[in-house]
Amino acid sequence: MVVSAGVTAMPGGSGRCGGRMSILGVHGIGNGKYFTQAGEDLVSATEAIGADWLGWMSRGGAKYAPGRPMPEALPVAYYADCLARDVAMGAADVESLDPVGRELFVTWVEEVGRERFGAQWATEVGQNAAHKWLVRRPAEAMVRHFGQSLCDLLARASDSLAGYFDPQDTSRREKARQRVAEAIRLYRPRAVLAHSLGSVVTYEALCADPELGKGIELLVTLGSPLGVPRVVFERLAPTPDGRGIRPPGVGVWVNLADVGDPVALPPGRLGERFEGLDEDITVSLDVLNPHGARNYLMCRQMTAVLGKHLR
Template sequence: MNETTEAAGHIVGVHGIGQGRTNEVRLKDDWGNALQRGLTRKYGPHTAVPSLTVPHYTGLYRPAPVGGGRHLGPGDADVRDADEPMDADEEDFVTRALAAYAPGPLPEAGRSPDTLGAPLPYLPDAVTRRLAAADARHGRGAGAKVLVLVRQAYRYLHDEELGRRIREVIRAEIERSGARVLIAHSLGSVIAYDMLRRGELRDPDTHTLITCGSPLGWLTVRRRLPGEAHLSVPEPLHWHNLHADGDPVTGGAGLAHVVTSGSLLDTRVSNGIAAPHDAVRYLSQAALADTVLARTAAS
């Protein structure tokens, strides 16, 4: 492509977990640069890159200080999710999610230093054993990585006020920018789909949803969302889902098999072996560039 490609429209990104140590400006730069690499690689250096913003919501996870305690600093929300004790409802949610992620027999009761390292006193034994099973099935450290996602997903789905405030941040940016294209990564795909089911993404105003590394394939997650435990894609929404081999969140599987209404395009991509769930690796994929170019030009 020798001439400059006009890519009209604006994109709003909905980020996932592990963003406590970044901010909106850094996310915009990281996501925008990755998107530019994908478009340039596929269409050449003269391809116009659509504008993009990524509203940052991680700070909403931080609790207010109690009894003179300190405010949590950047990144502490992610740490708090990892080491905070679970109540019975969260334990049930987490064990069900991990059982689906790594089905099969559990290791013997008691913590396994070969798979989990140091003892984890804040985790129930049932969860610890499920983490060991996840490591055995998906590789060392897989369980711990997925646990962070599962616990943040639980907090989003369980805490109605937190969920409302997060959706409000995303919706405000969509309305401010007039965006009709969303790119949602990891937990962000759960948030975007939740907004869709609640009628907070008003079709056809938002007409394209691109999801990457989505945990919506997990029945445990879908059961906590409005509606039945399947995915419904309303017309005229165009939904393109990317899933990567080796991604510990997707297990290398897409979402089309859990769609019972409407249609969804699944695309398998390769993000390498070092960080297959990483957002910027998904964003630099040629398949994503194709959809972005086509759908922003239609905006």
């Protein structure tokens, strides 16, 4: 095992792997648990999440493409420790969000409801402008129409994004992007699978260094919030000028979004906001867990994308 500048090289996982699929994952929200459970040991945390991702993707491959070779390892660029405020799954509390997190949560709820119910949603969650970021009424509306689990999901996502986009402390954002960039340089993957917040970190890392994406034949964004207006899209670096740019250097860019995933809002329309998106695939995975990396990695469409573009 090799550890370079905070990036762990998995045995058998570095380089092109003799013609086998060479894939790098980039995790999303709610993965601070790996670091905690590993006793804050980065090597162990990286091994654990990589083993989970490989297991999930292999199960999908065995079901939908039996006989196709799978990678011997699936390293995952781990950056949750860089944010130092990642909220574990099931531990979300909208009342405990900081001011940036509250702003993101309320805005996200507004966008989710507007996508489903149109202009009438503004009345449902509308608040006095002087108390714009009070979270109780939007949270109650979210629970009433979408359920507690999706409300909790947006709370966790808002907390993680608040740490990443915090204008008062840009060091977390810089460290996360550096961690992903280092992993890409170390593994030289043919494909990068970036889930949730990981798609934002990966997008910014690739845009910051046009040389970084060269050699990446396939970029797959999974459950990506890149296009969520007022929450992520306008905060990206580089700042979109009408539409976001295509990550430089990558061969093919494919996006997968579950129809019920509130983080990946709006599903099937990322191409309206970004230049050069090659495929925008809408899937239906799990009503109770529409955002989990596990379901995205195991789905038939993910297996098909890998088979199509990594021959």
